[in-house]
Amino acid sequence: MRTRWILSFIVVVLTNIADAQKIKLPQIVKDAALQSNVMLESITTAREGNTALISPRTIENGKLKVVPSKDWTSGFFPGELWYLYAFTGDKKWKTKADSLTTLLQKEQFNSGTHDMGFKMYCSYGNGYRLTQNAQYKAVLIQSAKTLATRFNKKTGVIRSWDFGTDVWQYPVIIDNMMNLELLFAATRLTGDSLYYHIAVSHANTTLKNHFRKDYSCYHVVDYDTATGNVIKKMTHQGFADESAWARGQGWALYGYTMCYRETRDKTYLQQADSIAAFILHHPNMPEDAVPYWDFNDTAIPNAPKDASAAAVIASALYELSGYSKQRQLYKKFANKIMLSLTNNYRSAIGDNFGFILIHSTGNKPGNNEIDMPLSYADYYYLEALGRGKGRGKGK
Numbered sequence: 210m211r212t213r214w215i216l217s218f219i220v221v222v223l224t225n226i227a228d229a230q231k232i233k234l235p236q237i238v239k240d241a242a243l244q245s246n247v248m249l250e251s252i253t254t255a256r257e258g259n260t261a262l263i264s265p266r267t268i269e270n271g272k273l274k275v276v277p278s279k280d281w282t283s284g285f286f287p288g289e290l291w292y293l294y295a296f297t298g299d300k301k302w303k304t305k306a307d308s309l310t311t312l313l314q315k316e317q318f319n320s321g322t323h324d325m326g327f328k329m330y331c332s333y334g335n336g337y338r339l340t341q342n343a344q345y346k347a348v349l350i351q352s353a354k355t356l357a358t359r360f361n362k363k364t365g366v367i368r369s370w371d372f373g374t375d376v377w378q379y380p381v382i383i384d385n386m387m388n389l390e391l392l393f394a395a396t397r398l399t400g401d402s403l404y405y406h407i408a409v410s411h412a413n414t415t416l417k418n419h420f421r422k423d424y425s426c427y428h429v430v431d432y433d434t435a436t437g438n439v440i441k442k443m444t445h446q447g448f449a450d451e452s453a454w455a456r457g458q459g460w461a462l463y464g465y466t467m468c469y470r471e472t473r474d475k476t477y478l479q480q481a482d483s484i485a486a487f488i489l490h491h492p493n494m495p496e497d498a499v500p501y502w503d504f505n506d507t508a509i510p511n512a513p514k515d516a517s518a519a520a521v522i523a524s525a526l527y528e529l530s531g532y533s534k535q536r537q538l539y540k541k542f543a544n545k546i547m548l549s550l551t552n553n554y555r556s557a558i559g560d561n562f563g564f565i566l567i568h569s570t571g572n573k574p575g576n577n578e579i580d581m582p583l584s585y586a587d588y589y590y591l592e593a594l595g596r597g598k599g600r601g602k603g604k
């Protein structure tokens with residue numbers, strides 16, 4: 210019995226090594242660099258002289274959609290340029306990354322959004338990690354300070370959206386877990402534990418209220434600020450209130466893996482393992498391991514895929530494989546995702562204005578960004594690529 214177990218373990222390890230070798234880092238980075246050159250040119254054209262437009266988000270009506278710094282996606286393309294610099298060491302990418310990153314500077318004071326982590330940690334956070342630029346450090350600290358103003362002691366969580374006050378009172382979305390990385394970093398950078406405590410409170414309250422018995426999660430939880438109680442649980446971007454929106458499950462997996470990295474609290478590791486089990490063993494997970502946009506869309510298998518969810522999940526699984534007893538299983542699944550994305554979900558060089566991946570879904574219920582390239586799919590794909598090869602942050 211023991212011998213059989215050892216043999217199958219060796220087979221899994223060897224398969225993982227073989228799969229990892231099939232993901233050819235130098236060629237993919239070379240292709241990503243070519244596409245990013247195309248993107249830099251496409252941005253200049255699409256801006257039509259409007260310098261407030263900074264980062265690419267998607268393709269809309271056949272045109273590249275470039276968004277201003279306040280958009281939640283503005284940090285992803287600068288982050289991709291930092292990853293290219295990290296992969297190649299080529300100063301050209303540092304120069305480009307520097308110039309796009311600094312265009313987001315004013316966002317450090319924007320208290321009207323919870324998306325501070327997405328915007329500033331993907332751009333300035335990677336920039337600081339790779340350059341130790343003191344100005345970047347100052348921007349990150351101010352960004353965390355601003356984000357902390359959205360924390361409410363009564364609810365114990367950071368408010369997500371300011372819009373929709375007719376629908377909810379104090380909405381918190383699962384995506385918000387991603388912003389905690391900035392708060393953990395701010396405590397390290399300042400020595401002030403306030404940010405850490407806010408992050409832990411948010412993670413604990415979300416763990417209590419956002420998850421179902423099967424460890425899938427709701428998209429939105431609405432809180433009563435007078436009592437701190439939950440008013441309702443619902444969706445905004447998913448198929449139904451009780452469904453499992455694929456990217457949301459990805460944010461949850463990534464969020465609790467990162468919280469374990471930052472705190473070493475075993476509760477977060479168990480949570481991440483349980484979320485991973487829900488995702489990996491879901492009966493509607495397709496053979497190629499790139500999920501449909503929502504695990505419960507009744508149109509499956511005739512539903513759009515979401516390559517962005519796949520990239521987030523792959524990146525999280527590579528990191529989680531470094532902490533969990535399920536190391537080989539997570540590596541195997543992440544490799545499978547990365548092989549699928551690499552072989553079947555990449556743009557041809559020169560196509561799609563320079564986006565790397567195709568077939569993502571941003572907001573299906575909003576009839577928006579369905580089966581499209583999305584900048585965050587590209588960002589997490591490159592991040593996962595680095596993590597899978599033992600490079601980059603959270604490796």
Ligand code: GLY
Nearest residue numbers: 281384446456571
């Ligand atoms: N944070 C928004 C999204 O995942 O679409």
